[in-house]
Amino acid sequence: MKIIDARVIVTSPGRNFVTLKLITESGTYGIGDATLNGREMAVAAYLEEHVVPALIGRDASRIEDTWQYLYRGAYWRRGPVTMSAIGAVDMALWDIKAKAAGMPLYQLLGGKSRERVMTYAHCTGKDIDNCLEEVARHVELGYRAVRVQAGVPGIKTIYGVAKREGERYEPADSELPAEHVWSTKKYLNHVPQLFAAVRERFGHELHLLHDVHHRLTPIEAARLGKAVEPYHLFWLEDCVPAENQESLRLIREHTTTPLAIGEVFNSIHDCREMIQNQWIDYIRTPLTHGGGITQLRRIADLASLYHVRTGFHGPTDLSPVCLGAAIHFDTWVPNFGIQEHMPHDPLTDSVFPHDYRFEDGHFLVGETPGHGVDIDEEAAARYPFKRASLPVNRLEDGTLWHW
Ligand SMILES: O=C(O)C(=O)C[C@H](O)[C@H](O)CO
Numbered sequence: 578m579k580i581i582d583a584r585v586i587v588t589s590p591g592r593n594f595v596t597l598k599l600i601t602e603s604g605t606y607g608i609g610d611a612t613l614n615g616r617e618m619a620v621a622a623y624l625e626e627h628v629v630p631a632l633i634g635r636d637a638s639r640i641e642d643t644w645q646y647l648y649r650g651a652y653w654r655r656g657p658v659t660m661s662a663i664g665a666v667d668m669a670l671w672d673i674k675a676k677a678a679g680m681p682l683y684q685l686l687g688g689k690s691r692e693r694v695m696t697y698a699h700c701t702g703k704d705i706d707n708c709l710e711e712v713a714r715h716v717e718l719g720y721r722a723v724r725v726q727a728g729v730p731g732i733k734t735i736y737g738v739a740k741r742e743g744e745r746y747e748p749a750d751s752e753l754p755a756e757h758v759w760s761t762k763k764y765l766n767h768v769p770q771l772f773a774a775v776r777e778r779f780g781h782e783l784h785l786l787h788d789v790h791h792r793l794t795p796i797e798a799a800r801l802g803k804a805v806e807p808y809h810l811f812w813l814e815d816c817v818p819a820e821n822q823e824s825l826r827l828i829r830e831h832t833t834t835p836l837a838i839g840e841v842f843n844s845i846h847d848c849r850e851m852i853q854n855q856w857i858d859y860i861r862t863p864l865t866h867g868g869g870i871t872q873l874r875r876i877a878d879l880a881s882l883y884h885v886r887t888g889f890h891g892p893t894d895l896s897p898v899c900l901g902a903a904i905h906f907d908t909w910v911p912n913f914g915i916q917e918h919m920p921h922d923p924l925t926d927s928v929f930p931h932d933y934r935f936e937d938g939h940f941l942v943g944e945t946p947g948h949g950v951d952i953d954e955e956a957a958a959r960y961p962f963k964r965a966s967l968p969v970n971r972l973e974d975g976t977l978w979h980w
């Protein structure tokens with residue numbers, strides 16, 4: 578089953594997405610997501626200039642060999658641009674294989690390990706009261722797990738909180754990076770109050786999550802983990818930047834709050850040490866940025882040996898293609914934890930028809946052969962790329978910090 582054509586489709590229905598479509602001689606095609614928020618055109622060029630020419634004529638059924646060919650063949654290995662490109666190829670090849678077998682992807686992976694996939698929503702408010710209303714709204718929608726983020730008094734712009742009430746949150750909201758100001762002291766004093774308020778109003782049944790978005794030092798993260806212990810979080814996410822995996826050790830030694838990390842990782846080597854040392858509880862690396870199903874299966878299997886579960890990154894900057902493939906993976910993977918759900922704009926959904934469904938706080942996998950997500954190329958062509966950058970953060974004295 579030879580690959581005879583490949584198209585890199587860049588479209589912006591509500592936000593930017595890069596999609597790879599691989600077409601085989603039998604007419605069966607596969608779709609992969611290659612979106613890297615704020616750096617989309619780097620992946621599009623990598624695919625167009627370096628990957629697509631090498632794919633034409635290759636046997637689409639040789640998924641493992643193609644993964645190794647693209648990974649080892651680049652010589653340089655790893656990195657978010659390379660791995661997102663490989664992720665897209667891999668996702669498209671699994672889509673083709675499952676379509677050729679006449680099976681939904683989860684069947685090819687090994688079949689169902691569960692009937693439905695628990696998902697968490699984002700509840701954000703400009704202040705605690707506002708955030709409580711958002712939690713109430715999401716509980717009403719059926720969610721059993723919510724990520725809670727609120728504005729912090731004295732900090733003007735905060736991660737996760739939309740600029741204006743009722744608006745969707747989109748961090749890549751300006752052509753060049755917007756500058757935000759960060760205060761660790763104000764943040765650390767405020768977060769425990771937020772969780773106290775949520776538990777007081779909603780009790781202890783609801784799963785609560787929180788994303789620190791890489792902003793603390795290990796000892797500050799340890800302090801936050803301890804401070805929120807009475808509120809029994811499902812996880813505390815990205816509490817430190819994790820280039821230095823060992824920083825997780827110190828946090829782990831101080832707190833029983835479960836830790837999740839890995840949305841910016843792209844290789845099994847980025848997370849190996851923290852998994853093997855059991856410094857974390859959930860691994861977040863998504864299919865797109867993590868080199869697709871082929872590498873994520875290895876990461877999940879490694880994690881399963883150390884009681885670490887999956888918690889795939891799933892913001893709107895990963896397309897419905899990534900989400901659809903992730904739901905198949907989640908349905909199969911034995912050590913599943915939770916799936917992030919930040920609903921896409923209806924315009925995005927109209928360009929990417931899909932068969933997954935949300936019901937009662939869970940995703941239900943579809944039965945269409947493949948991963949169940951397509952792209953309407955005619956519709957995609959109506960929304961040209963718009964450059965958008967993620968913000969940068971500075972401390973109050975002007976020092977550049979982690980965003
Ligand atoms: O969804 C999350 O947990 C995120 O941290 C979202 C990131 O800010 C987003 O993917 C950046 O592009």
Ligand SMILES: [Mg+2]
Nearest residue numbers: 788814815840
């Ligand atoms: Mg995050």
